[in-house]
Amino acid sequence: MSIPSLTPLIFDKLVRAALEEDLGRAGDITTLSTIPAGTRALAVLATRKDGTIAGLPVAQETFRQIDPHVTFETLHADGSKVAAGTAVARISGEARSILTAERVALNFVTHLSGIATLTARHVELIAHTKAKVCCTRKTIPGLRALEKYAVRCGGGMNHRFGLDDAVLIKDNHIAVCGSITAALRAAKAAVGHLVKIEIEIDHIDQLDEVLAEGADVVLLDNMTPDQMSACVKRIAGRMKTEASGGIRLDNIKAYAEAGVDLLSSGSITHSAPVLDLGLDIEIG
Numbered sequence: 709m710s711i712p713s714l715t716p717l718i719f720d721k722l723v724r725a726a727l728e729e730d731l732g733r734a735g736d737i738t739t740l741s742t743i744p745a746g747t748r749a750l751a752v753l754a755t756r757k758d759g760t761i762a763g764l765p766v767a768q769e770t771f772r773q774i775d776p777h778v779t780f781e782t783l784h785a786d787g788s789k790v791a792a793g794t795a796v797a798r799i800s801g802e803a804r805s806i807l808t809a810e811r812v813a814l815n816f817v818t819h820l821s822g823i824a825t826l827t828a829r830h831v832e833l834i835a836h837t838k839a840k841v842c843c844t845r846k847t848i849p850g851l852r853a854l855e856k857y858a859v860r861c862g863g864g865m866n867h868r869f870g871l872d873d874a875v876l877i878k879d880n881h882i883a884v885c886g887s888i889t890a891a892l893r894a895a896k897a898a899v900g901h902l903v904k905i906e907i908e909i910d911h912i913d914q915l916d917e918v919l920a921e922g923a924d925v926v927l928l929d930n931m932t933p934d935q936m937s938a939c940v941k942r943i944a945g946r947m948k949t950e951a952s953g954g955i956r957l958d959n960i961k962a963y964a965e966a967g968v969d970l971l972s973s974g975s976i977t978h979s980a981p982v983l984d985l986g987l988d989i990e991i992g
Contacts, residue, residue, distance in 0.1 A: 722854070752988050754987075762824035763854070780799050783798060822983045842864060879908055888909070951971050
């Protein structure tokens with residue numbers, strides 16, 4: 709699996725803000741008062757549970773912003789599946805710098821690795837089908853780009869990044885517009901030819917109107933797997949199909965086997981537990 713690169717332009721300000729929050733007005737007074745200047749140290753970042761790694765470039769940037777002379781060696785790249793006890797990075801340099809950056813670096817990498825790990829578990833369960841796992845906009849404000857990157861590290865796909873990169877007509881849009889047809893026609897008249905249009909339905913009776921007017925993707929929301937299977941058969945490949953609504957580890961297999969192309973899950977970002985990683989330090 710090829711993991712897209714993660715440009716520092718996405719996260720350098722996030723790291724700076726996190727460090728400013730942690731260091732406050734006086735800096736790391738614990739480390740400054742207990743660790744002599746010039747003390748060298750070697751630290752190993754290691755997993756304490758099995759999982760999929762994501763966020764090491766962000767952790768590296770955290771140490772760099774504290775001290776550009778700290779060396780960060782990646783041992784297992786983002787997207788790697790590793791067993792508990794695996795060292796994924798080695799950090800060396802001033803002990804003060806390493807200790808000061810430790811928590812912020814861990815906060816990023818444990819959170820993002822947790823998302824990658826949960827995504828990978830979903831992906832593994834449906835590997836025998838054509839369906840792909842994708843994320844939603846249910847992300848922590850400010851962290852969307854990183855969380856969506858973590859989804860890709862876990863083998864998932866990204867849905868839209870914001871309200872401006874695709875049209876997704878939901879039930880409330882339809883209610884205000886008055887009908888599925890009116891909403892689709894208005895969207896087609898307003899957006900450019902490169903912009904995809906998706907529309908949400910929650911009952912198979914709405915499907916004929918969608919098929920008559922046409923869309924790029926139809927979102928089958930809160931249906932049973934049997935209902936989705938019936939929709940997929942009626943659509944017969946004329947547009948992409950996406951399932952959403954309460955998709956979890958315990959039911960994703962049934963939804964994937966209904967024949968949909970995409971399975972969107974908010975839980976892989978908003979409810980992913982962190983992957984436990986620790987930083988073990990030695991005096992160098």
